[in-house]
Amino acid sequence: xxxxxPLVLLALAAACTGRxxxxxxxxETAAVESAASLRVTNSAQQAVNVYVVTNGQEAFVGQxxxxxxxxxxxxxxxxxxxxxxxxxxVDGRRTYERTNVALAAGVFEWRVP
Numbered sequence: 001x002x003x004x005x006p007l008v009l010l011a012l013a014a015a016c017t018g019r020x021x022x023x024x025x026x027x028e029t030a031a032v033e034s035a036a037s038l039r040v041t042n043s044a045q046q047a048v049n050v051y052v053v054t055n056g057q058e059a060f061v062g063q064x065x066x067x068x069x070x071x072x073x074x075x076x077x078x079x080x081x082x083x084x085x086x087x088x089x090v091d092g093r094r095t096y097e098r099t100n101v102a103l104a105a106g107v108f109e110w111r112v113p
Contacts, residue, residue: 035073035074036074036077036079036104037071037072037073038050038072038074039071039072039110040062040072040087040110040111040112041068041069041109041111043113044113045066045067048096049062049063049088050087051087052085052086054083064087074103077103080102082100082101082102083101083103084097084101085101085110087112094113
């Protein structure tokens, strides 16, 4: 029994040691790699919320302060998609749209209003 105890302890110690694990992210999809960006220039007197409308679904992209320009990244829209850009003043009184915009990799310039 005394001879068996060190072997059991050695086996138990080997079983309890941690193992090294490598964690990586998966490959990025083409839609993410070629994400489009919008450079929105807001000339209105108040901030606007910017949306991309695809197949009738409105997706919030970001908010642009009054009298400023901001670069916004469009997520989840495949490159080459035809969309409608919508900017709504934060008080909801005015909405500006640009239809049939083909979003592609790169930067699309849009001036509101």
